[in-house]
Amino acid sequence: MSEHHTSLSWQRDGGPFERGNYRREHRLSFERGQQLRNSAAPGYGGEADATDPEELLLAAVSSCHMLTFLALCANRSYTLDSYADDAVAILDKNADGKFAVTHVQLNPRTRFSGDRVPTAEEIVLLHERAHANCFIANSIRSTVEVRPQAD
Template sequence: MAHDYTSRIVWTGNRGQGTAHYRAYDRTWDVAVPGKAPIPCSNDPLLGGDPTKMNPEDLLLSALSACHMLWYLHYASEAGIVVTAYEDAPIGKGEVGAGGAGRFLEATLRPVIHVAAGTDLALAEALHHRIPAVCFIARSVNFPVHHAPRFVVAG
């Protein structure tokens, strides 16, 4: 079943001269999806962007991690694994080629997952391997996504 996703990108970087020359404008915008709080964004700090704002690479890596997390929680619930906390610090590796064209080479998700005492940790680990087949974002990227989970058992 096909369905649409929508987003609205609003450039906020016009300093009054538009794109009259390369240094005349800021590389800032808002992700402004109707009915949701806007997310102020900028380009990568390596390209002169604002390091305090999300950039496209941050957003892609975050979407990949969030999609994985939501599927993990779903599968854990189905398997009877009680997850009490989940936090990820994913890392994406990229490269910039000649002419400035960049791409992701790989990403590693590194969730720390708190589980109830008595949890079957082998099963908890195995759930991660099911997710690439169903996660919308992971199925849409063209680079490898690795998983390096760590479990904390309540005790």
Template sequence: MSHHTATIRWKNQGPDFLARRYSREHTLHFDGGATLPGSPTPQIVPSPWSNPAGVDPEELFVASVSSCHMLWFLHVACDAGFCAECYEDEAEGIMTKNERGVLWISQITLRPCITWSGTKQPDASEVSHLHHLAHEQCFIANSIKTEVIVPS
């Protein structure tokens, strides 16, 4: 078992909390020492109560799925004897309303682009299989109900 922590800090800086006129900016502190500015997405909470420069929870969620998939993909590619040199993913999450009318991220599409080196190069079906194996092992994908798509 492993244990993971994050500390989220927010302080009321007004001007009127009860009238919903307050900044939602906050700071995310991770157990390894990384710190990120956090904010709700300006699409939901408009400026000045949000900051588009901050990372919103939805972005963190999409990044978490993408990062976990990448780490497992690199692992299974290595196991298969393929040498990855570069992995880049422009992941996207889609927010929709569920049957109760509540917004949720219903779908995440990963768009990985991998550069390979070495004499052993995977073909398209092998890459697809590696993505399948990575998805099966991904801790985050196994923890959510959101559909995760990796186009071929």
């Protein structure tokens, strides 16, 4: 078991605070000192040059899947040279009629080298195992779809 902490700070800074008219930008601070400027998505009145919660959720799923995939490859003595993912999250109404991230699509592209290179079928199996063991994917109710891409 491990415990993780973040801090969030928001200030009105003298601006208006009324229905549909308030500042959405806030600061996220992480336990090891990193900070991030966050806001609502631009479609919900947020700042276009800040991250938003939906992007952070998507980034967490994508990053967790990659880190799990890297561990699986290293444990099998595959030399992975590169990994890239252009992930997509869909915000839509769920079965209860509430807005939620209902679908996450990962599109990982990998490049291997060395004497032991996994086949295309083995790469798919590695991604399936990475998805099954990803902490974040196991923590959300959204559908997470992994579509490995040939490089």
